[in-house]
Amino acid sequence: MLQQTPVVRVIPRLEAWLARWPTPAALAAVPSGEAVRAWDRLGYPRRALNLHAAAVTITERHGGVVPHDVGELLALPGVGDYTARAIAVFAYGHRHPVVDTNVRRVIARAIDARAEPGPPSSRRDLAAMEAILPPDVEESTVANAAIMELGAVVCTARAPRCEDCPIRDLCAWRAAGYPEYLGARQPVQKKFEGSDRQVRGLILRELRASDVPVTRSEIDTVWPDAAQRERALLGLLTDGLVTGSVADGYQLPG
């Protein structure tokens, strides 16, 4: 849920989710479409599908227990470098570098004296975090959490609160006089308004709201551009977020 999604938006959804499905086995026992429906408007609904698939794998192959091993975690659908290590470290207390967008920003500033991190590279980013991670296991766990939290609360992307920063006296960016970001800024994100992503969201919204298959003509009402509708629906079918056909109608997956 936390992937590319603000923490404050995740917390209430997580609590409701865990109240309904307290264990991987509980989630694995329902159709994947129920996970997509419960995901509601949290965004990136393939995460719901992946989470359900991961629950099935955990139930069938790991005895219902989320694995400790980073390699086994990485093998789960939707679990990448960040999530695998976050679980191993914060749930199980193992020693691994955990690198999210906050950590990348703190390292860029405090260590590299740059206003912003460069493009993500798991190899480089993990190595950079490993280099400053305490050797002691328990200290490393605290350090992972602390650096991430520092980036989320103090060393923020827009208006960093440097005067309140606990490591301001050893921050390389501060020592260098807060140099501006060098080089061409990579384009943030393609415009959402009018995008295929928006159409996908609108189609999925229809399917979530219905307990019976939705007809093609009903889907046709959500967006004026037919070609774009077709593209979005095909994409949803390909991703497994939607099942069905023109003849049977479309619905969330079983």
Next chain:
DNA sequence: GAGTCGTGGAA
């Protein structure tokens, strides 16, 4: 490595 994939709150 570059593109794609949702949503919504804050500046």
Next chain:
DNA sequence: TTTCCAAGACT
């Protein structure tokens, strides 16, 4: 209003 961007993953 527009832009930014948020505990990323996958192709």
